[in-house]
Amino acid sequence: MSPLFPALVARAERPALRFGDRTLTHAELADAAGSLAARIAGARRIAVWATPTLGTAVAVVAALLAGVPVVPVNPRSGERELAHVVADSAPELVVTEPGVVLPPALAALDRVDVVDIVDVEAGGAPAAVASGASGPSVLFPEHAPESPALIVYTSGTTGPPKGAVLPRRALTATLDALEDAWRWTADDVLVHALPLFHVHGLILGILGPLRRGGSVRHLGRFDIEGVTRELSSGATMLFGVPTMYHRIAEALPGDPALAEALSGARLLVSGSAALPVHDHRRIAAATGRRVIERYGMTETLMNTSVRADGEPRAGTVGVPLRGVGLRLVDESGDTIEAYDGETVGEIQVRGANLFTEYLNRPDATEAAFTDGWFRTGDMAIRDPDGYVRIVGRKATDLIKSGGYKIGAGEIENVLLEHPGVREAAVTGEPDADLGERIVAWIVPARVEAPPSAEELADHVAAQLAAHKRPRTVRYLDALPRNDMGKIMKRALHG
Template sequence: ALPVFHVHGLILGTLGPLRRGGSSEHVGRFSPSALAGAVTRGATMVFGVPTMYGRIAREAASDSGLAEAFGRARVLISGSAALPVSVHERIRELTGQSILERYGLTETLMNAGARLGDEVTPGRVGPPLPGVEVKLIGEDGAPVDATDDETIGELAVRGPNVFTGYLNRPDATEEAMRDGWFLTGDMATRDQSGSLRLVGRKSTDLIKSGGYRIGAGEIEGALLEHPAVAEVAVTAKPDEDLGERIVAWVVLESGQSAEPDELSAHVATLLTKHKRPREVHFVSELPRNAMGKVMKRELGK
């Protein structure tokens, strides 16, 4: 159900299976039942994005047939954005499947991801694929060597998978490359195993509040663990005291209710007080593009 103009749907979901002698079925417009039907007809690999798996988890919770169908797949794969831990755990509980989360870009194809049979840790991507080098870079341009899973840096990639440049855009290519490393614009932390935790895009998901550098992704993940929250996006807005304040945009589960202070306290309990949203807005839906990614710049307009 992925668009085939994107590296995830075209290269991995379509050309990859064909290259290995398999076949590929595109179900058209996404729905959990459409993908489940493909698995029932014999599909063994499911390629999706976090938004899709979130919907699958919600519908499979009340449809045992749907859960059983996805449980028959050989592998479930997620990419294009960080998969919330809560979604991963719900899918595993309902289907018995651990989703393989992968990290890649149009400019680099695949960079990191667990292999089939590897132990999967929800919320982590890795290790880097053979021949691919990955490092984190701080605001000062120096490498981030910390492996505490807290220190945030921009992901940089080097290897034979990295593109040679943007067509007829030498200035953009020069800006994106540094000493042979491609600057991805994605922010992440690293643990002692070398696995990565993606916290969002540098341009829209890095919040500088009260002297802290905070990834929107970890706040979104915490909010999704609240039973009343179906979908969420976290952004920042200017604040005279803090520099930037954390703002949450929340879609509630059908029939559920919650108060802004309740959700803010929930985040403070799971993370730390300085990562709690200072504003919470309830919306009927989040603006998304064709890949299911939230268009955060549209929020609040």
Template sequence: MLLPELVTGTDRTALRFGAVALTYRELARLTGHLAGRLTGRDRVAVWATPTIETCVAVVGALVAGVPVVPLNPKVGERELAHILTDSAPEVVLAAPDTELPAGLAELPRLPVLLEPQDAALPPAPEEPDGETPAFIVYTSGTTGPPKGVVLPRRAVATNLDALAELWAWTADDVLVHGLPLFHVHGLILGVIGPLRRGGTLHHLGRFSSDGVGAELARDATMLFGVPTMYHRLAADCQADPALAAAVGRARLLVSGSAALPATDHERIAAATGQRVVERYGMTETLMNCGVRADGDRRPGTVGQPLPGVELRLVDDAGATLDEADGETVGEIEVRGPNLFLGYLNRPDATAAAMRDGWFRTGDMAVREPDGYVRIVGRRATDLIKSGGYKIGAGEIENALLEHPGVAEAAVTGEPDEDLGERIVAWIVPNGDPPVPDELADELADHVARLLSPHKRPRVVRFRESLPRNEMGKIMKRALRG
């Protein structure tokens, strides 16, 4: 059973958003009534605002065995139209006071209420088979229209259980986060994760260091975040000893969705005495690797493969690389119960993403001697082939961020007649920088000293800011454009 605590229906708090909270008993009753209205439908869309109603809607659909299509409330008109046409949901669920865009006008709306309208609770539906789709989550669409990733209940259950083993995650844990609820990090890990354990989620609505501190000072034990959040948290902890003390009391700080710079690891550790745990995953696979709660929390690595997940590195021809030397770069391929069923209506894209049962992630990495995986970038945007070397942009970015004159950094490649590609660093200076040419030379020397001469940037370009998406990831295609 995906959410067994809904059957026992205890008075433990399941969800809290600000002053609004639901116990497991209350959540079971609400979602049971909602499931009765959804049973038999093919798919439902959820307008995924950061509210408790979104959680009720998603859980109600899961109880009914109906696949959920989470919709980003900031989605554009064209992308929304594509998702609705592609997934064909029969109804959209939303909080009753939420204004929906014109693009949803033709889709029947079912308000999600926090008081059941019927006194009698309908019979609980049978638990669906593990291969039944649970979610259809749309990718970011960086290489074309977004693709619907079909995630089965089997993938959700086994992946959350593997993370529970990795992080010693139990019903006693109280998770706090302020992540959006339309992607796998905030929704599947951040909502379904604690509910599967029988624990509690405190959602901030919107991330703030003060909000995190208040929850951790009270009863929260775990924090989920992305690097931009931890960057802000590091600075605020350095400035506020009370906040640092609250964060230091957390049992586990988890970062994901992108690499957390080593500088932020060290700033948080110095201010709070607590080291951040990183994990690595993607929509199609959920989580692939993670650092154990009792493991070596080493900056720049994402730990070892999760229990049940097989991971290999391959070369350009697809041959397995056995080296665990911390230097040999290969593409990550994974297989296991965590994999998706395929891309909705896209058998061509599904076939292209697979190789003999292994999912081709497009992420490039090296394996350390102890089995830890270190991501060095994406094949499409972060693998730079320069002077006969394969170079990962991520390690150069981390090196640049260790320089006091750098606030933000991104690294790309561009064509070079001599080298094939040359390394380009995009820099947001920290404070009042020296003359750009002088700082550029200094940064190139800095990278060469920390890494090796062939990894030094050949071009340094300065920006006031770097383009980022809602999850804080730098959009490198926009830089190149």
């Protein structure tokens, strides 16, 4: 079997990881992670307190080398959610940066601290990375493709979070498909500031560069200055979520250095939620570069993307990645054959990129599949050339009003094009006449002068159709969002 991280095996001297002033080459990471892998080898399962730090990255790589399934734990989890994750996954130990005070749910576990591993300024060699470890260790042999690599917990919007068991072949399938779609090479330098307990920030943003033999510079936290600095000093790719790109779009008119830095990037990638069309346009107008979007889930990793050599069409998530089967299915379970840009169906996928099961939940695992296809719960249409346009979640974003099936996403994009709207979300509410009425939740650009409900309804009707106009408009100071910037629509209610 080929290695998961060829550059570690080759002990490449190129930079691999940089967090602040802490940097490791691939060779140094091989020693550091190998040392920690020796300490945790044989464990049934471990947790990693997934702060946005070098220690987290080293810990996850070490677990992958040792063949020990790792549970990345969100440091911002509440007590109840954290207790559920720990009880459900039953890790034998927890790995963390030194000095961290762990909450009670984790404090009872055996603990391994990832200590400073390289004195970069002194040019020191890697030291032992774990308390109790005796020194650097050789890399471990490769493990079976079906063996579990990560257990990543879902957001738990419909109940307690479920642990999606991701095998090693899902990691390699997704990362190698993105190599093809994004022309990703060892020469690429990625910059991002995403959390390391989710698929986007950890698997794509850390393991992706390591598999390619390139490097990643993590900002710790998102800020415009950091993005400008890194893209102006050798970084070629930027990963972000819509909230980050919105802040970039807002800053661009008064920040020529940011515009120049973005214009030199090879690839700007947005994910985790739809990037509003008006932000696409503002960034493209200021930089000449277009943001591309991809579509994935915890259970499936990446399913589709706009290709680096394809048309970066705003409002779409591109085409299925190499090796991914994708179909749209109607309410009767029949496959929608029409690529007409109109017919809405649920996305179902299959391929090597999928998870194997929900941990300890055979019932939920069985319910998630139909004839080998994973039921994503996302609703979409397909353009004649195969591009996928997601219109929302089946549970919260498919609105049945007056006999029509309406996707909330397309209405949100049109609302965001109105100059008086800063943020927008669309939901459906019961209506005695229509079945459901369309409700728009608006954060106005100017609090003192919000656009009227009639103005917004006319704006949507003119761009889409009369039956897609909002019947009710509610004004907010901000939309509720999770750690990845996704709008939490279940928190929106009249």
